[in-house]
Amino acid sequence: MRKSWILGLALPAALLGPGCHAKFRKNAASLGAVDVQVLTDSGPTVYLGRVDTGNSLVANIVDLAVNVSQALNEADIARRIAQAVDLEKTNQALERGFANTLKSGPPFAYVPEGGNARVQMEVRHYGMTAPYLGAQASFDYDIRVRIYKADGERVYSAHTQCSTGAGAPPAVSQALGLVSNVKQIGTMTDDDIQGAFDVVGEWCGQEIVRKMRKHAG
DSSP states (O other): OOOOOOOSOOOOOOOOOGGGGHHHHHHGGGSOEEEEEEEEOSOOEEEOOOOOOOSSHHHHHHHHHHHHHHHHHHHHHHHHHHHHOOHHHHHHHHHHHHHHHHTTOSSOEEOSSOOSEEEEEEEEEEEEEOSSTTOOOEEEEEEEEEEEETTSOEEEEEEEEEETTBSOOHHHHHHTTTTOSGGGGGGOOHHHHHHHHHHHHHHHHHHHHHHHHHHHO
């Protein structure tokens, strides 16, 4: 497997309209085999929700205290995730999910290296998000996918978001069932946290292939 490149510290979405992928549909079948480059350019982000109880002086004071505490908790959890997660492993999980799903195609084949074209996956965000205060958090990835021909011409650009809170298959949900509550992060081992993000990353690689095939027509 190709070694993934990491730009910095740091696994389904709004899509571009069908007309935006006309170039990809035209070129997809002629690309031959593709290899993969995974880029991660940010650290983990954590959002645990906020409270807004009203506009009175007392409410504002209470809200401020709670929300400051939330922000501190978020910083602590982000540091814990950054400490536990080996980005090389999560990037490999993302590529593995892509490779095992694409295989020999369609619309083209995957090779570990030396492809005629390159699929670049830029992990723009990964972390945990709670929809509101006290809710269970989801593990999520935000990935921009681009495909470049050997001469550097870009023929594909799409955006994929993978979240265990929206559309995760039963196997993923089951694997993460005991770690989705942010209160449990402090009791998880490094291997537990690594495994959680690896599971989501591999699933996200599968989702990227599913959407790519849809865009290829």
